[in-house]
Amino acid sequence: MPSPRSPHTTPDTSSLAASGRRAFAVEIDALAAVADRLDGEFSAACRLMLETRGRVVCTGMGKSGHIARKIAATLASTGTPAFYVHPGEAAHGDLGMIIDADVVLALSYSGESDEILLLLPVLKRQGNKLISMTGRPQSSMARESDVHLDVSVPAEACPLALAPTSSTTASLAMGDALAVALLEARGFTADDFARSHPAGALGRRLLLHITDVMHAGDDVPAVGPDATVSEALVEMSRKRLGMTAVVDAERRLLGLYTDGDLRRSLDDADVDLRTTPIARVMTKAPRTIDAGALAVEAAQLMEAHKISGLLVVDAEQRVVGALNIHDLLRARVV
Structure with missing residues (x-):
């Protein structure tokens, strides 16, 4: 041969x-x-x-x-x-x-x-x-x-x-x-294409909603405005999202406290982690996203504002979920 x-x-x-x-x-x-x-x-x-x-x-x-x-x-x-x-x-x-x-x-x-x-x-x-x-x-x-x-x-x-x-x-x-x-x-259309390719990158980008990837219920880190910074840190550590929402009794959003805020607090000599209320050091108007949005919109918002996490709110500004960049990576949205 x-x-x-x-x-x-x-x-x-x-x-x-x-x-x-x-x-x-x-x-x-x-x-x-x-x-x-x-x-x-x-x-x-x-x-x-x-x-x-x-x-x-x-x-x-x-x-x-x-x-x-x-x-x-x-x-x-x-x-x-x-x-x-x-x-x-x-x-x-x-x-x-x-x-x-x-x-x-x-x-x-x-x-x-x-x-x-x-x-x-x-x-x-x-x-x-x-x-x-x-x-x-x-x-x-x-x-x-x-x-x-x-x-x-x-x-x-x-x-x-x-x-x-x-x-x-x-x-x-x-x-x-x-x-x-x-x-x-x-x-x-691209939406039609995504429906026949749900496992593909485009399908994930066009079909996956925030509710599909966010943390909800007891998994959402949240404290009241009277909680101390140390109590907020315990909540952040327990929920492992690098942030916690600050909410009122109706779970309406008052503010956000993140790992970045913690670093700034440590640089402030007037902040005592055990006694300072979280309302004093929180970010009062944080970026949020609607629960009905697409997951890719969350990725775009994080990229545009150089942030790594978002709180998810409903029409009454009640906190219903939270997610960070790692959730989007696991869902292969980014």
């Missing part, structure tokens, strides 16, 4: 980089060629996907199958219900996943994939609309389709013209173009 490496020479760094740049150049040319051909067929494909009462079913064999999977994932995450079906498995029962209202997007650069051609009569009898993405407008798949997207490329980046390279890049870009056009046509 021949070695995959040449036994004669070891290419130097510059020649390897030059090969990579040539591949980029070939693929850039391929993308430009496909982009120039976007026309009424592209618009027709978008309309079929927009008007369907079902889903977009993507299918393809081999490398085209990998691209079809990615296209299905991109469509699904940007507002167009879609999924991938392996054409070989479809012929052995998975066709039952496809209903008559679905639009089928089939990928094959040659347009002659036996596994897909085998499915076409069944799909046509069922009434499915077919969009094909091939590199040969005269191919069997192109002729049998309701809409054909031409992704033919001038050359593959592979110097042997064997490995699908430029052609798969062009197909992937065509899928992205469909997803973006549909996204814009549907008025799909």
Whole structure:
């Protein structure tokens, strides 16, 4: 069995980089060629996907199958219900996943994939609309389709013209173009995207509320205005948030005392930690945030004012929660 490496020479760094740049150049040319051909067929494909009462079913064999999977994932995450079906498995029962209202997007650069051609009569009898993405407008798949997207490329980046390279890049870009056009046509927003990506960074930033990350109830550090500084320090130490709220009998906010305030108190010769009331040394108009706000708003407020903690208040300025930067870090909001 021949070695995959040449036994004669070891290419130097510059020649390897030059090969990579040539591949980029070939693929850039391929993308430009496909982009120039976007026309009424592209618009027709978008309309079929927009008007369907079902889903977009993507299918393809081999490398085209990998691209079809990615296209299905991109469509699904940007507002167009879609999924991938392996054409070989479809012929052995998975066709039952496809209903008559679905639009089928089939990928094959040659347009002659036996596994897909085998499915076409069944799909046509069922009434499915077919969009094909091939590199040969005269191919069997192109002729049998309701809409054909031409992704033919001038050359593959592979110097042997064997490995699908430029052609798969062009197909992937065509899928992205469909997803973006549909996204814009549907008025799909960042909030919509976040709802389908609750575990992602954007989802956390747009969906996570203060109430999801704040400390509440007995975990909120709070003392009355007559408490001494030392009593406030005990509360701060117990609740471990580096601060305590100062509240009245109705838990309405009067002020805030923090680790920074403590350092300033220690520098003040007139402050006796055991006898000085907290009302004398507290910050009387601290930054707060509403319980209905997003967690990312708390992060922005902390960053803007160079603070590490916030009290959460309701409409009557009652303290209902507290959080610090570590809570936001644990929630991966920042």
